[in-house]
Amino acid sequence: MSKPLPLIRSMSWLHAWAGLIFGWLLFAIFTTGTLAVFDDELDRWMRPELAATGPFDADRVTARLLEELPPTPRWIITLPDTRRPQASVGWFQDGSFRLRLIDPATGAELTPRETIGGDFFFRLHYRLYLPGGFGKWVVGAAAMAMLVTLAAGVLIHKRIFKDVFTFRPASSPRRAWLDGHLLAGVLFLPFHLMITYTGLAILYDTYMPAAVDRLYDGSRGSFLAELAPEPPTRPAAGRPAPPAPLEPMLDSLRRPDGSQGVRVIIIDHPGDAAALIQLHDAWDRRLVRIAQVTRFDGVTGIRLSGPEDLRPAHHVQGAMIGLHRVSFADPWIRWFYFAAGAAGSVMIATGLVLFTSRPRKDGDRFPDRVARANVGAVAGLLLACIALLWANRLLPADMPLRAPAELGCFLVVWIAAIIHGFTVPPGRGWPVQCGLSALLCIALPVLDLGSSGGYALDGWRTGDAVVIGVHLSAIIAGLGLGLISLRLRRRLRKEAT
Numbered sequence: 403m404s405k406p407l408p409l410i411r412s413m414s415w416l417h418a419w420a421g422l423i424f425g426w427l428l429f430a431i432f433t434t435g436t437l438a439v440f441d442d443e444l445d446r447w448m449r450p451e452l453a454a455t456g457p458f459d460a461d462r463v464t465a466r467l468l469e470e471l472p473p474t475p476r477w478i479i480t481l482p483d484t485r486r487p488q489a490s491v492g493w494f495q496d497g498s499f500r501l502r503l504i505d506p507a508t509g510a511e512l513t514p515r516e517t518i519g520g521d522f523f524f525r526l527h528y529r530l531y532l533p534g535g536f537g538k539w540v541v542g543a544a545a546m547a548m549l550v551t552l553a554a555g556v557l558i559h560k561r562i563f564k565d566v567f568t569f570r571p572a573s574s575p576r577r578a579w580l581d582g583h584l585l586a587g588v589l590f591l592p593f594h595l596m597i598t599y600t601g602l603a604i605l606y607d608t609y610m611p612a613a614v615d616r617l618y619d620g621s622r623g624s625f626l627a628e629l630a631p632e633p634p635t636r637p638a639a640g641r642p643a644p645p646a647p648l649e650p651m652l653d654s655l656r657r658p659d660g661s662q663g664v665r666v667i668i669i670d671h672p673g674d675a676a677a678l679i680q681l682h683d684a685w686d687r688r689l690v691r692i693a694q695v696t697r698f699d700g701v702t703g704i705r706l707s708g709p710e711d712l713r714p715a716h717h718v719q720g721a722m723i724g725l726h727r728v729s730f731a732d733p734w735i736r737w738f739y740f741a742a743g744a745a746g747s748v749m750i751a752t753g754l755v756l757f758t759s760r761p762r763k764d765g766d767r768f769p770d771r772v773a774r775a776n777v778g779a780v781a782g783l784l785l786a787c788i789a790l791l792w793a794n795r796l797l798p799a800d801m802p803l804r805a806p807a808e809l810g811c812f813l814v815v816w817i818a819a820i821i822h823g824f825t826v827p828p829g830r831g832w833p834v835q836c837g838l839s840a841l842l843c844i845a846l847p848v849l850d851l852g853s854s855g856g857y858a859l860d861g862w863r864t865g866d867a868v869v870i871g872v873h874l875s876a877i878i879a880g881l882g883l884g885l886i887s888l889r890l891r892r893r894l895r896k897e898a899t
Contacts, residue, residue, distance in 0.1 A: 410558055417554035421753045422772065424547040426779035429750045431544060433783060435527040435597075436743030437520070439728060439736050442485040443868045444520030448794045450857035451514040452488055456507030460648035460667070466509030467491060468645075468673050475638070479667040482506045483686055516804040517794055522812075523787075528601070535608060541601075542609045548598045555587060576759045583752035586745040593742040594749070600726040604719070629716075633697055633707070636676050643675035646703030654705075655681060655696060666693070669700060677701055683709070689730045690720035733867070751780045758828075773828040775820075781835035782819025784883070788842045788876070789815040795853045829894050837887035843880030847873040 421428075437444065446452060458481050467477065471493060478492040489506040492499060503512040522531065529537030587594070607614055607622065618624045648667070655663040665684035671677045677700025682693045694709035724730050728739050758773040793811035797804055823831045850858040850873065861869025 413554040413557045417551055417558055418757060420547045420551045420554070421750070422757050424544045424551075425750055425754045425757075426775065427540070427544045428548055429747055429754070429780055430530075430783055431527055431541060432743055432746040432750060433787070434523040436740055436747060437787065438524040438527050439740045439743060440871070441520035441524045443871065444523070445517075446486070446520075446868050447872045448517045448519050448791075449514035450854040451799070452503070452512060453857075455487065455505050458482055458489060458506040458662070459508070460652055463489065463504065463506065463509035464645060464648060464669070464672070467504075470509075470511075473673075475671060477667075477669045477672050479669070481662065481665055481667065481684075483662070483665070483684065485686075488512060515799040516801075518790075518805045518808050522790070522809070528605075538605060538608050542605065545598050545602050549595070549602075552587075552591070552594060552598070556591070559584065559588075576756065579752050579755050579759065583749055583756060586749040586752065590742045590745045590749075593739075594746050597726060597743070597746075600722045603722040604726055633680060633695055635670055635678060638671040639675040641675040642673055643677070643701045645669075645673065645677060646679075646699065646701055648679070650703060651679065651681060651696075651698050651705075655683065657687075671700070675701060678706075685724070685729055687730060689724045690717050691724040691727065691729050692716055692720035751776075754780065770828075774824045774831070777823030777828055777831035777835060778816070778820030779823075781832060781839065782816050782823060785819050785835050785839045785842070786812050786816035788839055788846065788879075791846060791876075792842060792849060795849050829890070833887045833890040833894065836883045836890065840880045840882075840884035840887055843876045843883065846876040846880075 463479070467479075471477070471491070472495060474493040474495060476493065480486075480490045480492075482489050487506070489504050490501060491504055492501045494500070503514065504510065505512060525531045528541055529535075530540060531537070602609060607625065611622075614620065614622055614625045618628075652662070652664055657663045663683050664681045665686075666680075666682040668680040668682070669677060670680075679698040679700045681696045681698070683696075685691045685693070692712060696708050697706040698704065699706060728736055731739070754772070754776045758769045758776065790808060790812040793808050797807055797811075801807060819835055822835070826834070847858070850869075858869055858873070860866070862873075
């Protein structure tokens with residue numbers, strides 16, 4: 403009977419294989435989640451026709467909507483903020499939900515180019531851009547594997563804190579990759595644990611449905627109705643009535659600094675004598691992401707009810723969502739999240755490379771297959787992401803089905819990169835794909851200046867943080883990828899001589 407493996411050896415085996423099995427998926431989740439930190443900003447960049455407009459004029463907007471929209475039982479109006487300067491209105495018509503972007507100052511409809519926008523990265527991050535709950539389950543399994551891999555990694559590294567200050571890029575290839583892996587992992591270890599755990603916690607009812615099944619007979623709707631009950635409503639009166647002014651209601655909920663305290667306005671039975679107004683407060687400066695609701699009569703403007711006291715569990719869950727979605731943060735904290743997320747991607751990528759650099763037995767082709775898969779899964783994803791931004795500028799702005807075409811460009815480039823990774827040796831696949839990504843990144847500002855109809859140039863003239871941020875980030879990423887490509891090419895030439 404064989405002796406049980408020592409703890410460290412068992413954890414090392416678990417760390418390596420859990421990281422490999424879920425590593426490609428985790429790299430995609432971390433990379434797209436990193437980009438999703440600035441999903442609203444990317445969405446603005448991908449719709450250059452949406453220029454900045456004036457402040458939100460609630461009464462002017464609602465008056466115009468009453469004239470233009472068909473009769474509907476509810477409007478959902480989203481107000482602009484510092485990250486999204488445009489407003490929107492949603493309503494149900496013919497059994498489907500309609501959404502219209504509107505000018506916040508006038509209520510006029512805005513018609514920018516069709517695009518999957520920055521929201522694509524968010525949806526790919528948390529559900530793999532798949533409908534239903536299957537994608538969430540796959541992402542949840544990967545997140546659990548991430549927690550296990552992190553815990554095992556802490557146990558197997560005895561010099562974990564000393565390794566934070568050790569990086570030897572000029573050493574042997576395996577030593578350099580290992581130093582990079584440890585540096586990216588240990589330096590941001592608290593962030594990696596937090597972001598992975600909160601990602602699981604905010605979808606607890608999806609991953610741990612046993613309590614809902616037991617207490618609510620499997621009815622998720624009943625559970626949500628008790629967790630966050632809808633404010634009471636009333637049937638339409640069937641008589642038209644002039645709406646009460648919205649501005650006094652909004653003013654009553656302004657923050658002490660004078661900033662807008664409302665994010666969403668819901669109007670039931672707009673234009674009817676029984677109209678009701680719900681004002682959902684904004685959470686852009688609050689860690690706990692919970693929608694507090696204040697209700698007003700839609701005709702008299704009388705306040706009917708204010709924010710309710712919520713249970714501690716609501717605040718805990720809201721804090722989890724706030725920490726993960728970084729909805730409370732100023733730009734500097736968002737950039738920290740971006741840097742930490744990028745470090746997580748580096749940690750995963752270097753871990754995948756390390757798996758293939760181990761000593762292997764004669765005739766063992768498995769590490770070579772993994773190395774080829776790494777090229778398309780890692781470098782190929784980066785190439786597909788920057789290709790998506792190029793597609794947003796190169797595809798005609800008035801092209802039918804433009805958003806699916808952007809998605810098609812992303813998938814075609816990624817699939818082509820995966821095929822390329824399997825058809826050439828990894829030593830050649832890495833520098834080619836990293837070099838191509840570097841070229842596209844560095845050239846993106848030039849493309850933007852030449853194809854956005856003055857949007858990019860005006861952005862630099864006016865100091866638009868979105869335009870400048872996208873351009874500088876692309877250049878920095880391009881320089882980093884270019885440096886990696888050059889070092890890999892030099893190593894390839896050195897090994898060939």
